[in-house]
Amino acid sequence: MPRDDVRQIADGVWWLGGCLQAATSSGPVHYHVSTYLVVGEESAILIDSGDPAHEAAVLRGVAAVLGDRPLDYVFPTHPEIPHAGNVVALVRRYPGLRIVGDVRDYHLHWPLLVDRLVPMQAGDVLDLGGRNIEIHPAYIRDLHNTLWAFDSVSRMLFVSDGFAFIHETPFDELEDDEPIHRDDECLLTSSEFAKAVSVDAAAYGAGRSLYWTRFVDVSAAFDDIERLVVERDVRLVGPAHGAVIDDVSQGLRVAIGAHRKVFREGSGAMAPIGSGAAHA
Template sequence: MSPDNQGIEPTTARVLADGVHWLGGCLSANAEGQEVHYHVSSYLVLGSEASILVDTGDPAHRDKVLAQLEHALGGRTLDYVFPTHPEIPHAGNLPALLATYPSAVVVGDVRDYALHFPEYKDRLQAKTAGESLDLGDREFRFFPAYIRDLENTLWGYDSGARIMFVSDGFSYIHDVPGPEEDDEPVHLPGQCRLLSTEMPAPPSVEQAAYGTGRALYWTKFVDVGTAFQAIEDTLESYPALMIGPAHGNVIDDVDSMLKTSLAAHRKVYEGQML
């Protein structure tokens, strides 16, 4: 299960657990003369009867995502596509995916997807928080996005591998860029597709706060203590062995990252992170 993490974009998905594959790639930026990357991730969940892709990846990675997906499916078809919300890194490859897999159905909070993709309006299936899909030997459940970018964002949970997919939640960086650099969660080349415990050091509060305060600007004005209590309550009923963010390394030290992320949000809210 060793990832290709030598600074070369992977052409196959990384297997996170039985039936769960980590797809996507990284976009690069320049931080004070040093190249840094940030993840734009998708996740494939393969049940015994059906499959679902969580987020579509960035259009810049379209060919890569399609190749990774074909390899991970191993001859099976894609049944469901779940863009966590209608933003380019999360839904930008939707037309290519639906053209490639003509029986795939788009699921989630799809209230405005017919406006973006009118040609696919008959392949939209609304799902709300609390609803689920039967994938055969596992269930995929939809949850509120306690930390979100857009109003119609949803999170997802795979009961088979016990992974919570959190869209823009829990992203963090590994090197803080200078003030004029892109406001994106980043990491150094060679750290692509590593689990959080495989990184040279765990993320600091400052690293998490940098990404939070810029990618989710509203967190400067909202105390998210209630949201984190809801996250903890949810994880009590639906324990997660891993957390899969769209922008950041997959988290396999969940309890530790919960504490770090909450502290980061509080740091942003208290005005300590501009």
């Protein structure tokens, strides 16, 4: 992640982008591992902590935004490496840091940090001073204790593994060894790409990062997501594994189409999920 890989995406919200490259049978995949810093009048929170490969850049980015202010909270949307991998490094840098979220099993991951754990659940609100972070169910999720968050000022919804997408054409349309997205595209929003995000590109990401979606119809979960978008007047969506989505209606259409494609082409099926969070 380059030194300038921080972008203010809204009033009081900074996107600490970061990308990793993974080898696949089809070639290298260049994909986002994003974190988001939300700064209120009194407190600041980092939503997801990023991959350990980005430790130095995450710490540098947070310090560049906060200056002498402390980081008060980190909210790993769930305890998986791309989302929680820099928690210990952040605690070392910011001794007063508190770890918030569904922390039911975090004592197993960080037994020396149990005094910093602040349990939160869907419906809870964290006051940062002049803005609130609302905790919401993760309607599309990886682990059972995944949660989403919403910022009351920017109207930005942070969706963890939801809305994942790769913003280039499928592998068979690329030149040999060309990454799925290019180095200069890592901090572009969805509307800034030269080519609009396709259902195929989103399906490629969703079907691999959330393998269970091949076997589960998540249509009802998207009913809940659309209702949340309308009720909270969501204007930006911040996925961990995708660029910031600044055309929310289009992002929803692509995400729904992607999951329908993944399910349609999957090797099995289960009954549609009812209202509430979709899960494996």
